[in-house]
Amino acid sequence: MDEMIIYGKNSVIEALESGNREFNKILISNNSHSDTKIEQIKVLSKQRGIVFQFVAKEKLNLLVPEGRHQGVVAQIAPIKYVELEDFIEEYKGENAPVVILDGVEDSHNVGAIIRSCVCAGIKGIILPSRRGALVNSTVEKTSAGATSHISIIKTNSLVNAIQKLKENDWWVIASDHHAEQNHYEIDYTDMNFALIMGAEHAGISKSLLKLSDFKVKIPMLTKFNSLNVSNAAAIIMFEYVTQVAKKRENKLR
């Protein structure tokens, strides 16, 4: 089968627990001290009938540079990208917030954004097939296993994808530091939204900005206006989470 690797204890445990990744084999360093996480990996592998094998640390070093594997590397099938049409069909009639990355090239940022997305209850993330990082081993690792808990949609045309979302009643929000409205001035709980985050330097393409229903900026308390894109994404997503949490509390009262 077509194959990729994931590495690090937490990433492997997350992928095993999610149950929606096809494993080929798990390699465990025979020099590593066995700890509760390694034990957990063995137990989960046995439950799912996945082969694990002890190998010399040097073999793992060949697969993952700089020895960042923490003694565990899993050979798995590449992530299954979801078709946008299927995603829309799956969530018909319920709110399914989406994040769209327009040309975010740094794999660490893409991984961190996917991780925050899952924490924030975002249901799908849309990546362009060109102009941006797709899901590679670095993304998997930085996401801490979150790639297994969200629909990852790959598209040849972000314009088409956004138009399709709009036709299906998603509201499109662009994060743009030229915007007039602050990110906290929108009620995210009142709509099904798709949040576009732009490339680290270039920002969001004009063609996508034109399609947006709202443009929001994150206010700064200094002139140094240069948030990392994964931090900016987290700030907006968790404004949404805060609004949801506050609404729930009010209902409980």
Added chain:
Amino acid sequence: MDEMIIYGKNSVIEALESGNREFNKILISNNSHSDTKIEQIKVLSKQRGIVFQFVAKEKLNLLVPEGRHQGVVAQIAPIKYVELEDFIEEYKGENAPVVILDGVEDSHNVGAIIRSCVCAGIKGIILPSRRGALVNSTVEKTSAGATSHISIIKTNSLVNAIQKLKENDWWVIASDHHAEQNHYEIDYTDMNFALIMGAEHAGISKSLLKLSDFKVKIPMLTKFNSLNVSNAAAIIMFEYVTQVAKKRENKLR
């Protein structure tokens, strides 16, 4: 002089503009296409009387692995850490929010946190001399030059540092996912605060939790509870920014 390097166009420009970093020399690749940023670096260097020199790209590759220098490497004096006593003295009588990192080891995270701190108007960041990353080239690069815009305090004892802050009327807030209170339930604008962020896996040490006046958690909309520490820090800091911005708007009305 004792020396370190910073690299990348934006980092070098930020350091030149801030005016508080001592430069030895700037190396510019003679293979790189000159663009507005390279031109800006030349102009700023001339203004400040700093020598720049054109060298082969290969020479830069020896200084910065993986060719991430974007054609510019600057040799500068290491960052000047600020003494906590001097920091407290400098900000006597005004609010000066502080972020404290308890054992955050990943340099990318430390750099991204410093970057968000500056955007959020945080005045100081406290790093432990041991158990955590100090300011190295990766931190400088990931911070996008933000290290020149904030007081960076290094301490042998976070416990002592926190006690000193408390004696001087800072309120201590710990980010702890076991906390009962949500991060948005605190009024950050009403006090001078020091926010402690813990290590990626271990969280905040018990001795520091004990010293905290507030413990706050970031609510999640799923069971996947695993925010990256720099994203978690950004979410809490920008809750503070949002509160400040809302208060200012209300005053204007």
